[in-house]
Amino acid sequence: MENKLNIMIVSDEDALMSQLKTIAETKSEQVIGVRSNEAVREMNREMAHIVIFGQTDTDTSVEVVQMLKIINPNALILFIANASDFGLLRNMTRAGADEFFVFPEEAGLFSSRFPNIVKSYAAKKAKNEESAAPTFGRGRGKIISFYSGKGGSGCSLLAASFAQTMKLESSAEVILIDLNGQFGGVETLLSIESNRSLADLQPVIEELNESHIRNVSQTQEHSKMEVLISPCDAEILETLDEEFIAKLLRTCRRSFDYVVVDLPSSINGLVVTAMEESDKIYYVLTPDTPSLKIMKHYEELSERLGLVLTSRMEIALNKLSKNFEVKQKDLKNVLRYPIIASIRQDTKGLQSFINQGQPVRKQAKERKLIPFAKDIRKFARQVAKQ
Structure with missing residues (x-):
């Protein structure tokens, strides 16, 4: 079931992108990596179920996460921060981020928790699809x-x-x-x-x-x-x-x-x-x-x-x-x-x-x-x- 999930990794840093891809590809065959300025267009083109978002150098992270959540309200967004920042955590939670990790300190924690996060999301997604009526969805034409x-x-x-x-x-x-x-x-x-x-x-x-x-x-x-x-x-x-x-x-x-x-x-x-x-x-x-x-x-x-x-x-x-x-x-x-x-x-x-x-x-x-x-x-x- 997890192999059918689309995972999108958003990062402007090549090293972080490579690290996150290695982790994501253990749970899904459909993993793509994009820059932050291409994330919204890619989400519009190919719906991503799970988004791993690496903090950008600019202040656009919150805005992009909000847009991704508008396009797909059911997307699971995992935010990777560069440092512990309570203000950023609060803003990201309001924007729609579901999980918050700090790299490189919590890289091992993220790697160990990721399989369970994907498994839980896949089960929840399957349950929602079974109970949902076959109607046209608003917000994702x-x-x-x-x-x-x-x-x-x-x-x-x-x-x-x-x-x-x-x-x-x-x-x-x-x-x-x-x-x-x-x-x-x-x-x-x-x-x-x-x-x-x-x-x-x-x-x-x-x-x-x-x-x-x-x-x-x-x-x-x-x-x-x-x-x-x-x-x-x-x-x-x-x-x-x-x-x-x-x-x-x-x-x-x-x-x-x-x-x-x-x-x-x-x-x-x-x-x-x-x-x-x-x-x-x-x-x-x-x-x-x-x-x-x-x-x-x-x-x-x-x-x-x-x-x-x-x-x-x-x-x-x-x-x-x-x-x-x-x-x-x-x-x-x-x-x-x-x-x-x-x-x-x-x-x-x-x-x-x-x-x-x-x-x-x-x-x-x-x-x-x-x-x-x-x-x-x-x-x-x-x-x-x-």
């Missing part, structure tokens, strides 16, 4: 990004339809964020008219909360899903930076169960930040050679940028048709990532919806669904089970 390196692959349509279906098929709180700056696009697919965009959140980004987001977002008429529209102005888009996107996504994660992000095909700082914050990246791939070649370039670029795609990226095959020379069974032997969805080409069924600017789903239980909508429903249900 899932960020899902849709991306394709090739324009015209249907990425925006898939993202919008997926988000709409997730809202109709479940009791989850869903928000769709359009990062396709410059000209937008999602509002046209969902029949939304508004002169407000996510750029209007800039003045309040430092104290951003759910109320601010709902004041700017638009509620889709049929599903009641929230939609944050992209600014249809390249000049305004240039005023947004990576920090803005990171804070926006983290706040949405705490306020919604599913945060669906529609990304542009171009790669820039905003797109990379959104990908880093995402729990899942669904790469929209059409079954043709140019698309496969572009995806390979994307994989190589991600590796150079340090984007971790393993276990996070899955393929959504779009526009599948008997007329295509490349078949799905052929792609399975070529692709490095699993295929999570297969969406049939449905030009005849989709055309009227796209031309009228209407979503393909309007009700929770619709009898006559076009093939595209049926495939999206299957896709959404599969994701909801994960």
Whole structure:
């Protein structure tokens, strides 16, 4: 049971990091080490059950521990101090630290107590999971990004339809964020008219909360899903930076169960930040050679940028048709990532919806669904089970 626990070690000192890793790896196979300035982003990306936090040289330790506890209230936080300090102990306890050790004096005590601490936490976690009802948890939403390196692959349509279906098929709180700056696009697919965009959140980004987001977002008429529209102005888009996107996504994660992000095909700082914050990246791939070649370039670029795609990226095959020379069974032997969805080409069924600017789903239980909508429903249900 302990081997399934994710343990995150936070330290800015290499020697302490190495020492703590040696101890942690005796009880779990999933141990990662990060610097203090990367801890919050890593916790958002990959939920850690146990955090061993080494005191930093700055006064940010308390703030970071508070943020980690907000992201995962059930996390067990073990704080390692450099010296005995009653004031620090009090502040850390208030911030959410569960245990307090002083290194190097109590290194032996920590090493001997750690196995029992992990065992007790694992037992408590299992008990809570057995008694908990299968409901959507607040405060730890899932960020899902849709991306394709090739324009015209249907990425925006898939993202919008997926988000709409997730809202109709479940009791989850869903928000769709359009990062396709410059000209937008999602509002046209969902029949939304508004002169407000996510750029209007800039003045309040430092104290951003759910109320601010709902004041700017638009509620889709049929599903009641929230939609944050992209600014249809390249000049305004240039005023947004990576920090803005990171804070926006983290706040949405705490306020919604599913945060669906529609990304542009171009790669820039905003797109990379959104990908880093995402729990899942669904790469929209059409079954043709140019698309496969572009995806390979994307994989190589991600590796150079340090984007971790393993276990996070899955393929959504779009526009599948008997007329295509490349078949799905052929792609399975070529692709490095699993295929999570297969969406049939449905030009005849989709055309009227796209031309009228209407979503393909309007009700929770619709009898006559076009093939595209049926495939999206299957896709959404599969994701909801994960």
